Amino acid sequence: MPTGFRLVSVTFAGIGAMLLLGGLAVLNSASAVAAYAGPAGSAVAGVGVVLGAVGVVHLAAGYGTWRFRSWGRLLGLVVAVGGLLSSLPLVVLGGPAGVGGLLLHGGIAWYLYTTGERYARLRQTRA
Structure with a gap:
């Protein structure tokens, strides 16, 4: 497995x-x-449910990219774009976490x- 895909999956x-x-x-x-x-x-319970659901989606993206599933790359892109969008308010507020989130999710x-x-080639060799 190429190192880049391994890093994305583990992240x-x-x-x-x-x-x-x-x-x-x-x-x-x-x-x-x-x-x-x-x-x-x-309201606090709702926040907990949303955080947990986003965590499950991230875990699914990690599994999908690790196993080179047909849906893994697309889900990974959706998760990365979601991370980019969620980092924007932090950047506007001047937090270094926002810049880190932009760099991490933008790189992914x-x-x-x-x-x-x-x-796609790696997916075919894994099948």
């Missing part, structure tokens, strides 16, 4: 695992928030976009 899986665990932690704290802030607990999107033919 997606790592981000996905962190988002999934973060979502579970936020979801777990929702009951405590509800005890003190009432309706805010359901560029790599997956420019290596489409190579991905």
Whole structure:
């Protein structure tokens, strides 16, 4: 497996695992928030569910690109573009995390976009 695809897959899986665990932690704290802030607990639970769902999508993108599935590259591109878009508000607010997110997701999107033919060839050899 080429190093670039390995790095992309591991990055997606790592981000996905962190988002999934973060979502579970936020979801777990929702009951405590509800005890003190009432309706805010359901909003916190919603945030936890969304974080967990985004984590599952990242994990799926990592698996798809690792195994060279037909849908893996497209899902990886969608996830990378989503990461780019979610980094923009952080850049506007002046945070270094926004710049890091732009560089990371931009690099992944560029790599997956420019290596489409190579991905297809590797997919055929894996079948």
